[in-house]
Amino acid sequence: MIGVGACGWAWLVTRALFDPAERDARWARLVGLIVALSGALSVLAPAGGLIGRVADNAYALSGSTALLLTFVEPFHRHGRDLPGAEKGFRFAFVTIYAVLVAVSVMGLRAVGEGPDEALRDDLAKSACAVVGLAALLVAVRFRQGHPLAARTAATPRRAPTEDDARLAERLRRLLVDEAIDSRPELKIGDIAARLGEPEHRVSQCISTALGFPNFNRWINHHRIARARRMLADPDERRSILEIAFACGFASLGPFNRAFRDDVGTTPRAYRSTTRASLGAPGDQAANQD
Structure with missing residues (x-):
């Protein structure tokens, strides 16, 4: 039930990494919540029922939206004046995320339905999860060492030291x-x-x-x-x-x-x-x- 909301969690984490602006983000949390709840309901609801079909459709729509937005966030305020290390970090983030999505979401669609194929499917998804979490820890550590300054009118400029x-x-x-x-x-x-x-x-x-x-x-x-x-x-x-x-x-x-x-x-x-x-x-x- 928690794992099916991965697209929503990934998007919220990506916003935290690449969008430093202090502004109302309730709509982002709402989308993440919809992904999590509709995904959980699609797991719990009886297959073929009305509630299950509605939950499946809501999960597919919200999950796909969060998935695409995760690719968009690294390009937030992307410009020529970004430091080289920041540009490399964003490129690496998008590349690793794209590979994980391709393997865990798209590449396994072609796998058969036998027990051996199901086992390989579980192993591949588990490996993607481990790699994704490890990459996330590296990304958080990088951001802690290279913080983004919020560019909002309400945020006063820090006095020079x-x-x-x-x-x-x-x-x-x-x-x-x-x-x-x-x-x-x-x-x-x-x-x-x-x-x-x-x-x-x-x-x-x-x-x-x-x-x-x-x-x-x-x-x-x-x-x-x-x-x-x-x-x-x-x-x-x-x-x-x-x-x-x-x-x-x-x-x-x-x-x-x-x-x-x-x-x-x-x-x-x-x-x-x-x-x-x-x-x-x-x-x-x-x-x-």
């Missing part, structure tokens, strides 16, 4: 001394490895001590600041595309979008306005993209 301030100064020195923001393929994992710090610590420092929502916003802010200086320099003859490359952008499109988000105008308009205010003569070659 002295350790955050020291790490923030090391990040600033990387920008000044090594110009790391000029590397187009730079990732937060590269920064963490360079400083010998966990990725989640670097991400936490960027959001608390430096005041940026994520790594990409922080690094692009400094890239755009460099681009603004170059665009305003009347002696700068490089094109906008060349300036984008020099500032660490791999192509013109992301540079234009990041510049507009940070400055409120396009690089071309910014250069024309700033150079005009300085009385610098226009340079048609430099204005070409």
Whole structure:
């Protein structure tokens, strides 16, 4: 009776691993409860009766929904700014869960109904249960060491500590001394490895001590600041595309979008306005993209 609710339990656990937001989750608990109760009732009710058929249908619908949602939860707030370890964890979770589902739910459908086949069916499901529980313990241990920060308006931002301030100064020195923001393929994992710090610590420092929502916003802010200086320099003859490359952008499109988000105008308009205010003569070659 407890085991038939496994799809509901798996979904609730997955939500706890990948959805850190503090919000009302009664509907999720309700779905889990429906899966458990309808599954238990389908076991207890007489076969072929009205109650049994209703319970079977409710269990099939709610269980399938919970099963699919379990695959969806790891992609909650999945973005490019996620640390590499977090991306690998989510990929491993989905892969292991998919294999367990394929073996225990789908692969055994083709097994016959003889006593030997039934024994193999029980052994395979038991093995999947053991592997699933072991993987769950590993997943919980990983999440304890790499907690997800809730991004809700009602949750106040944690005040930076002295350790955050020291790490923030090391990040600033990387920008000044090594110009790391000029590397187009730079990732937060590269920064963490360079400083010998966990990725989640670097991400936490960027959001608390430096005041940026994520790594990409922080690094692009400094890239755009460099681009603004170059665009305003009347002696700068490089094109906008060349300036984008020099500032660490791999192509013109992301540079234009990041510049507009940070400055409120396009690089071309910014250069024309700033150079005009300085009385610098226009340079048609430099204005070409």
